Amino acid sequence: MTAIEVGAPTQAPYKWRWWVLVAVLAAEIMDLLDATVVGIAAPSIQDHLGGGSTMIQWVAAGYTLAFAVGLITGGRLGDRYGRRRMFLIGLAGFIVTSVLCGLALSPAMLVVSRVLQGLFGAALIPQGFGVIRSIFPPKELGAAFGAFGPAMGLASVGGPILAGALVAWNPGDAGWRTVFLINLPIGLAALALAWKVLPESRAEHAPKVDVVGMVLVSTGLVLLIYPLVQGREQGWPGWMFAMLAASVPVLAVFGVHQVRRHGAGRAPLVEPALFTSRAFTGGLVVGVAFFAAMSGLILTLGLYLQLGLRMSALDAGIAVAPWALGAAIGAGLSGAVLGRKYGRPVLQIGALIMAAGIVLVIAEFGSTGIATGWDLAPGLLVCGIGMGLLIAPFFDIVLAGVTLPMVGSASGVLNAVQQLGGAAGVAVLGTVFFQHFESGDQPGSVRAVLWVTVGLIVAVAVLGFLLPRRARPEDAEVG
Numbered sequence: 001m002t003a004i005e006v007g008a009p010t011q012a013p014y015k016w017r018w019w020v021l022v023a024v025l026a027a028e029i030m031d032l033l034d035a036t037v038v039g040i041a042a043p044s045i046q047d048h049l050g051g052g053s054t055m056i057q058w059v060a061a062g063y064t065l066a067f068a069v070g071l072i073t074g075g076r077l078g079d080r081y082g083r084r085r086m087f088l089i090g091l092a093g094f095i096v097t098s099v100l101c102g103l104a105l106s107p108a109m110l111v112v113s114r115v116l117q118g119l120f121g122a123a124l125i126p127q128g129f130g131v132i133r134s135i136f137p138p139k140e141l142g143a144a145f146g147a148f149g150p151a152m153g154l155a156s157v158g159g160p161i162l163a164g165a166l167v168a169w170n171p172g173d174a175g176w177r178t179v180f181l182i183n184l185p186i187g188l189a190a191l192a193l194a195w196k197v198l199p200e201s202r203a204e205h206a207p208k209v210d211v212v213g214m215v216l217v218s219t220g221l222v223l224l225i226y227p228l229v230q231g232r233e234q235g236w237p238g239w240m241f242a243m244l245a246a247s248v249p250v251l252a253v254f255g256v257h258q259v260r261r262h263g264a265g266r267a268p269l270v271e272p273a274l275f276t277s278r279a280f281t282g283g284l285v286v287g288v289a290f291f292a293a294m295s296g297l298i299l300t301l302g303l304y305l306q307l308g309l310r311m312s313a314l315d316a317g318i319a320v321a322p323w324a325l326g327a328a329i330g331a332g333l334s335g336a337v338l339g340r341k342y343g344r345p346v347l348q349i350g351a352l353i354m355a356a357g358i359v360l361v362i363a364e365f366g367s368t369g370i371a372t373g374w375d376l377a378p379g380l381l382v383c384g385i386g387m388g389l390l391i392a393p394f395f396d397i398v399l400a401g402v403t404l405p406m407v408g409s410a411s412g413v414l415n416a417v418q419q420l421g422g423a424a425g426v427a428v429l430g431t432v433f434f435q436h437f438e439s440g441d442q443p444g445s446v447r448a449v450l451w452v453t454v455g456l457i458v459a460v461a462v463l464g465f466l467l468p469r470r471a472r473p474e475d476a477e478v479g
Helices: 017-036 038-049 053-081 083-102 107-135 138-146 148-169 175-181 183-197 211-230 238-263 272-276 278-308 313-319 321-342 344-365 373-399 404-437 442-466 473-477
Strands: 003-005 200-202
Touching: 017 053, 017 083, 017 107, 017 138, 017 148, 017 183, 017 278, 038 053, 038 107, 038 148, 038 175, 038 278, 038 313, 053 083, 053 107, 053 200, 053 211, 053 404, 083 107, 083 175, 083 183, 083 200, 107 138, 107 200, 107 404, 138 148, 138 321, 138 373, 148 175, 148 278, 148 313, 148 321, 148 373, 175 183, 211 238, 211 404, 238 272, 272 278, 278 313, 278 344, 278 373, 278 404, 278 442, 313 321, 313 373, 321 344, 321 373, 344 373, 344 442, 373 404, 404 442
Parallel strands: 003 200
Antiparallel strands: none
């Protein structure tokens, strides 16, 4: 397989580049499906394997924690050892650990398998942005990066639908196991395609792995994320607040270490120059708010439909189908023309439309908190359209200005922030939900979550001004 080096002259665009995009998106979709299916499959998992609510929370949190901690390092490993190599290793490991999750015989085996799955995902996912950045010519980068938003949006809201359908279908009496085993055919197809079409690419001067940086950032993120995902379950004891407080100086030391390492001419895990980019820094802030809102809402809405309205897993999945349909419509409109032509305003308008859709859902629930899937459909459809408009241009705007030598670091940081936002959203909105639900105020639980989500999405529209108007000047000429 031909290696593509940074700075090497290219005679023509790589001929298999669109198939490479398909393979990379397949990996992204598998990751997001695994991050969202647990909320729907959780009751069935608990019935079959036993264990309390802590076990169920760790089935989700174990993956998120391992994934977030490993992401920044995972991006740098691709820069040094080759993005194709790390992509294939990560994808193969992700498939194997997915099968282990599906074959789990005990709660402990499932949680450990999920942690391993998250680590392999952390090696896999950051490579995609680097590969795409290295093989697409500048005039096609907008379309390539623009495909990530719709794919991720649809996978996020489509995960619960797929999970509900698989649990209800129950092929071979596998039940909940199918939500993990589905990765086997998808993953093998993606692995075969990636093996065939992915070119090797790496940084021109392969950076040495920053071991001290790896230890510092991993420690800091564990101190930060563990309390976020476990705080409500354990009643927020004082030592959890101490962990949160300790994460600040540890991550500050990591930042100082990165600056000093860069100043000494050695490659850091996170390039300090990234934070001189308005698009990148603004994108991190917007990303935290958006993914917190989306992840928390997906989890808590799925729980309310099953626990509050007593819907089956299949019915709960079908109930959110209009959200997925709306996301496809919005992403199609934004990705095809609007996002590239108008840039940031499309993202901001999408956020406001999404917020309006959630307000409509609140009205549909009414004071009783009772609704059918059909009652929720109009609001979720509007919400989905707004989300599709928002997320389609997001990655293009944020990553357009990142140069190839820094793309491994940038993709690792961006994905880590996405996971951090998701963990924070699940923690905050989950706490709001369960505080009302367990006190007997079930209607209040869903209304409170929805109103907090409205606030976060409106904040995304305002924070959008931190981003540049367009990913690249020539995008104004599109259409």
